[in-house]
Amino acid sequence: MIKLREVSYVRMGTRDLEGAEFFATDYLGLEVSERHKNSVYFKSDARAHTLCYFEGDLTDQAVAFEIASEAELEQAAATLEAMQHAVHRGSAQEAALRKVAAFISFRDPTGNTIELVVRPERSGRRYHGRRDAGITGFSHVGLCTTDAVRDEKFWTEVCNARVSDRIGDAPLLRIDAVHHTIALFPTDRAGIQHINHQVETADDVQRSFHFLNDRQVKMVFGPGRHPTSSAKFLYFEGPDGVVFEYSSGVREIADELLYRERQFLFSPKGFCHWGAKPAIREFT
Amino acid sequence: MIAIEKLCYVRLGVADLRKAADFATRIVGLEPVEGPEENAMFRSDYRDHTLVLYRSETPRQTLAIELRSEATLEAAAARLRDAGYAITGEDAALCQSRRVRAMASFQIRGGVTIELVVRPLHSGWRYFPSRDAGITEFFGVAFASTDVAADVRLWTSIFDGTVTDYVGDAVYIGIDEEHHRIAIHPSASDRLLEVQFRLESLHELMQNSYFLQSAQVAITHGPGRRPTSQQVFISFKGPDPILFGFVAEGDKLSPDQDRVARQFPCAPESFCSWGSLSLEPEFSGGRADSGYREASAL
Numbered sequence: 207m208i209k210l211r212e213v214s215y216v217r218m219g220t221r222d223l224e225g226a227e228f229f230a231t232d233y234l235g236l237e238v239s240e241r242h243k244n245s246v247y248f249k250s251d252a253r254a255h256t257l258c259y260f261e262g263d264l265t266d267q268a269v270a271f272e273i274a275s276e277a278e279l280e281q282a283a284a285t286l287e288a289m290q291h292a293v294h295r296g297s298a299q300e301a302a303l304r305k306v307a308a309f310i311s312f313r314d315p316t317g318n319t320i321e322l323v324v325r326p327e328r329s330g331r332r333y334h335g336r337r338d339a340g341i342t343g344f345s346h347v348g349l350c351t352t353d354a355v356r357d358e359k360f361w362t363e364v365c366n367a368r369v370s371d372r373i374g375d376a377p378l379l380r381i382d383a384v385h386h387t388i389a390l391f392p393t394d395r396a397g398i399q400h401i402n403h404q405v406e407t408a409d410d411v412q413r414s415f416h417f418l419n420d421r422q423v424k425m426v427f428g429p430g431r432h433p434t435s436s437a438k439f440l441y442f443e444g445p446d447g448v449v450f451e452y453s454s455g456v457r458e459i460a461d462e463l464l465y466r467e468r469q470f471l472f473s474p475k476g477f478c479h480w481g482a483k484p485a486i487r488e489f490t
Numbered sequence: 491m492i493a494i495e496k497l498c499y500v501r502l503g504v505a506d507l508r509k510a511a512d513f514a515t516r517i518v519g520l521e522p523v524e525g526p527e528e529n530a531m532f533r534s535d536y537r538d539h540t541l542v543l544y545r546s547e548t549p550r551q552t553l554a555i556e557l558r559s560e561a562t563l564e565a566a567a568a569r570l571r572d573a574g575y576a577i578t579g580e581d582a583a584l585c586q587s588r589r590v591r592a593m594a595s596f597q598i599r600g601g602v603t604i605e606l607v608v609r610p611l612h613s614g615w616r617y618f619p620s621r622d623a624g625i626t627e628f629f630g631v632a633f634a635s636t637d638v639a640a641d642v643r644l645w646t647s648i649f650d651g652t653v654t655d656y657v658g659d660a661v662y663i664g665i666d667e668e669h670h671r672i673a674i675h676p677s678a679s680d681r682l683l684e685v686q687f688r689l690e691s692l693h694e695l696m697q698n699s700y701f702l703q704s705a706q707v708a709i710t711h712g713p714g715r716r717p718t719s720q721q722v723f724i725s726f727k728g729p730d731p732i733l734f735g736f737v738a739e740g741d742k743l744s745p746d747q748d749r750v751a752r753q754f755p756c757a758p759e760s761f762c763s764w765g766s767l768s769l770e771p772e773f774s775g776g777r778a779d780s781g782y783r784e785a786s787a788l
Contacts, residue, residue, distance in 0.1 A: 334622035 208282040208365045210381045213347060213388070214270040214326045215255055215304070216401055218448065219262030226259040226445040233423055234403070234450060235339030235414075239329065247305075250335075250403055251343030254305050254327035257401070264446050267398045268311065269347050270321040271381075276308050279324050283310050285364065296321075315360050316352045317396035337417070339452070340410030341403045348399035348449075350488070351376075351390040361388060370459060371434040374472025378434055385435040385457040391488035399488050400441065400449040408438040408454050415440050427489065430482035434470055441486060449486060491650040492566040494665045497630060497672075498554040498610050499539060500685045501603075502732060503546025509729045510543045517707055518687070518734055519623030523613075526587070534619075534687050538589055538611035540628035541685070549731050551682040552595075553631055554605040555649075560592045563608050567594050569648050598644070599636065601680030623701075624694030625687045629737055630670065632684040634677030634772055641674050654743065655718040658756025658775065662718055667742045669719035675772035683772055684725055686735040695722050695738045702726050711773045714762030716740075718754060725773070733770070 220226045227246045230236045236248040236257060245260035260266075273279045283293045296309040307325035314320050335341055351357040354375040361367040367379035370386050378386035391399045405411060415429050418440075426449060427441035437453040444450045459465045470476035474483045484490055504510040511530035514520050520532035523539050530543040557563050567577045575596040585593050591609035598604065619625055635641045642661050645651035651663040654670050662670035675683060689695050699713045702724070710733055712724035721740035725733050743749060754760035757775040758767055768774050 332622065338616060338618035340616075 208285060208322070209274065209278065210271040210322075210365055210367065210387075211274060212272050212382065213344070214253070214272045214306075214323055215257060215344070216347060216398060217258045217260065217266075217268045217270070217304070217321075218398070218446075219264055219266035220259050220446055221261070221264065222445065223259055223261050229445050230257065230259065231336040233337075233418060233421065234444065235335040235337045235341055237333055237335050245303075249329065249333050250341050251333050252328060253344075254329045256344035258304075259445075265397065266319075268319040268321050269349065269398065270304065270306075270309070270323045270326070272326055273322045273324055276324050279308060279310060279322055282322055286310075286312050289364065313396075314349070315356050316350060318349050318398075339403075339414055339417075340406040341452075342406055343404055344401070345384070345404040345453075345456070346387045346389065346402040348389045348391055348402075348451075348488070350393045350395055350397050350399050352392070352394060352396070354390055354392045357390050361390070368462070369467045370465075371468050371470060373434065373470045373476045376472065380459060383458045383460060385437075385459060393488045398448060400451050400486075401444075402451040402453060404456065405452045405454045411438045411440050411452050411454055414452055418442055426486050427484040428478070428482050430478035430480045433476065433479045434468075441484070492562060492569060492648060493558060493650045495556040495558055497628065497665075498556040498605075498607055499537075499542060499628070500631065500682065501542040501544070501550075501552035501554070501605075502730060503548070503550030504543050504730045505546070505549070506729060507543055507545045513728050514541060514543065515620045517702070517705060517728075519619045519621040519625060520687075521617060521619050533613065533617050534625050535617050535627040536612060537628075538613045549681075550603070551601070551732065552603040552605055553682060554588070554590075554593075554607050554610070556610055557606050557608055560608055563592055563594060563606055566606055566648075570596055573644070573648055598633075598641065599680045602633065602682050623687075623698055623736075624690040625736075626690055627688050629686045629688035630668075630672060631682055631686065632673040632675060632733075632735070632772075634679055634681050634683040635674045636677065636680050638674050638676050645672060645674075653751045654749070655752050655754065657718060657754040657760040660756075660772070664743060667745065669721070669741045669743055677772050682732055683770075684733040684735045686723075686737050689736050689738040691738050692722050695724060695736055698736050699724050710770050711768035712762065712764075712766050714764040714766035717760060717763040718752070725768070725770070 230248050236250050239249040239255050240247040247255035248257040250256045286293050291312045294311045305327040306323040309321050309323040311321045358377045361379050367381050370378045370380045376391050379388040381387045424443040429440050431438050435456045437456040439453040441449055441451045514532050520534050523531045523533050525531040531539040532541040534540045571577055578595045580593050589611040590607040593607045595605045645663045651665050654664045655662045660675045663672040664670045708727040710725045715722050719740045721737045723737045725735045728734050761773050
């Protein structure tokens with residue numbers, strides 16, 4: 207069993223690094239933690255970085271999860287190789303680029319690039335965004351899946367994820383008490399489906415709606431409330447069509463033994479309690 | 491006695507508005523708010539603004555004090571007139587520019603102007619600083635005074651302040667549960683010596699201390715702890731004659747407590763229990779030169 211501790215960061219290639227940085231700081235509200243010639247690192251919480259944009263291909267996207275030790279990382283590599291997944295063991299230089307002590311990367315059954323990292327860098331300095339978005343941290347990712355049943359099996363049987371709820375066939379998966387850290391949405395491609403940052407209060411969600419709407423950022427869903435996690439949310443489009451989400455008030459599952467996952471309808475009602483209708487391909 | 495609700499804002503007439511505004515934003519870390527072009531206005535907390543800068547040939551300084559109601563304002567004006575202060579009455583346009591409902595003003599011996607204001611503007615929006623200095627509010631002020639006794643009478647007999655401690659002839663005055671919000675230091679001139687902002691904790695104070703050093707800002711006192719209020723503090727120089735200060739922690743006093751103000755000696759160690767020394771005559775316990783010599787010897 208590969209024990210994922212938390213989601214660490216997202217790395218995304220872009221053709222317009224300057225535009226991506228502008229969006230990430232002035233609109234999304236992240237803080238630049240490091241800027242290099244071909245890449246920019248962003249902070250959203252106590253970690254050294256939780257998002258990295260680099261000059262590269264748009265399909266070059268990776269999500270990283272923290273593993274407790276190098277021994278566990280080696281075990282994970284062996285497990286994946288036994289299942290015929292091609293495992294790339296990161297070089298020291300590649301690890302330095304990711305600000306981790308060691309990592310491996312592989313593709314999940316859909317073809318999403320997943321990195322398992324050990325000792326991702328923390329920061330002694332607290333996060334202070336460019337604008338007052340109220341962000342408390344990078345929290346979860348939505349991943350594309352070409353076969354939700356197969357991929358749910360991978361994340362729950364090979365890794366330690368548990369199903370918290372399902373919307374149609376789309377499983378919302380937790381790796382700790384937080385309702386979901388990974389969500390799989392059926393579609394016809396591989397890639398990151400959305401990137402979530404938690405904000406302090408529902409007021410922050412509403413404020414960001416007006417702030418971003420005034421600046422012609424494309425709203426794709428919300429403000430609304432998920433019946434599944436009970437979080438208030440807002441989805442909007444960032445650079446290269448990547449969807450970002452703010453949410454607040456995500457449910458925590460304290461009792462693993464008593465909790466039973468629930469089935470929700472794959473329809474606007476299953477996604478929003480308030481009646482907002484998604485304009486996101488994977489949600490319709 | 492006239493009840494002081496709060497210290498409300500400080501207005502400073504400065505020689506170079508751009509430079510002063512840049513300092514307030516980039517170094518102090520305050521949040522600029524929109525205002526008329528001739529003013530630079532800043533927030534430090536839940537209020538609409540707590541610092542206003544405007545262009546002026548000669549340095550000018552104003553402290554505004556919030557009073558509860560227009561009736562209190564009238565009573566205060568009458569009391570002050572009786573005590574010999576010349577009161578300038580309100581004017582609708584001036585009230586509007588100050589973003590208050592009603593106001594009156596007077597001067598302390600031709601130095602600092604005190605504005606008495608009713609219903610100053612608040613902001614429903616969270617304070618979001620220019621840099622993460624950790625400021626939580628406009629905390630208080632320190633005065634330099636040529637007549638400390640007269641000023642103590644003003645703050646404690648006309649207004650409802652209480653003397654909480656003495657250091658030599660310097661006086662700390664409390665107006666709420668804080669040890670003091672106003673300090674009066676004997677000096678050769680009458681002016682506002684320092685405007686102080688409160689920080690979240692000691693942690694932010696020390697972060698600011700290193701930040702100010704790296705930004706090559708002249709630190710005039712601290713970081714240190716006041717033996718009187720137990721506050722940690724740091725004072726630093728801006729582009730104008732007034733000092734800026736950060737404070738954190740500190741004793742709270744119960745208003746019901748029958749407390750006797752304590753007398754501390756006029757000495758550097760009464761201003762800082764960590765051992766920091768100041769060249770500012772008002773903060774040096776009368777030993778600016780010796781303090782300087784000791785500091786150079788280290």
